[in-house]
Structure formats: C-alpha cells, structure tokens
Amino acid sequence: MHIPHQPPMLWIDPGSSTSYRVPGDHPFLRDGFLLRTAMIELLAQSAACQMAVEAAGRGRKIREGRLAAIGGLTFHGDAAVGETLTLRIIPGAAFGKLSRVRATVHGGGRLLAEAEMTFHVELE
Numbered sequence: 001m002h003i004p005h006q007p008p009m010l011w012i013d014p015g016s017s018t019s020y021r022v023p024g025d026h027p028f029l030r031d032g033f034l035l036r037t038a039m040i041e042l043l044a045q046s047a048a049c050q051m052a053v054e055a056a057g058r059g060r061k062i063r064e065g066r067l068a069a070i071g072g073l074t075f076h077g078d079a080a081v082g083e084t085l086t087l088r089i090i091p092g093a094a095f096g097k098l099s100r101v102r103a104t105v106h107g108g109g110r111l112l113a114e115a116e117m118t119f120h121v122e123l124e
Helices: 036-056
Strands: 020-021 060-075 084-095 098-107 110-123
Touching: 036 060, 036 084, 036 098, 036 110
Parallel strands: none
Antiparallel strands: 020 084, 060 110, 084 098, 098 110
C-alpha cells in the first residue's frame, strides 16, 4: 500500500495507520504540543491508508486522491510530545468519486479532535 506523502510530511506508518506516537522532533510542535492542524493531516493520512486497503480488497488501486472538504471540525484537547494517538476512520457515504468518513483522534483516553472529511478518490 502506498500514499503519496514523503518525509518529512509522511508521518504515519502505512502498515499501522491507526496509531501515532508524537515525536519530540515533529516539525509541527509548539511548546511541547502538536499543532492542531497537524492532527488534521494525521487523520487525512490515516484515511488515505484505509481507503487504499479497502480498494486493494476489491482488487483496485487508488490512482489519485485528495482531501476535498472538512466539516464539523472540533478540537477538544491537545496532544503532547510522547503521547500515543489513536486515529479512527469510519467510512460513510460515497457519491461517485467522493467518499466521506468520520474521523477522530484520541489520546490518553480522551477525544482530542473529530471531523467529517470528504475525499475525492480516483481508482485505477
């Protein structure tokens, strides 16, 4: 499975896209905490991995995908250096090339962020 991101913007391991430990050298840290915008990117990368796995299960590959919209984005807390985050992606409705997911970030047993994300996905 492959997502198009490359270091330093590839933050998750595509083989384990449901958890992420915040490293002390993350490029989007401020005062020991992960910037909230980075949580959005983590969710997008996790969703991309999950969509690639689902496509592969149907014998397909994703040719191109991009985040098209975010709705209902709410932040409930912050992620500290060293914290392990749980990324949850719940598939929703699909309309042609558009796929919607419900995405959440949990850390330390608490909900840190949640959003509805819509992706434009083209299959090979």
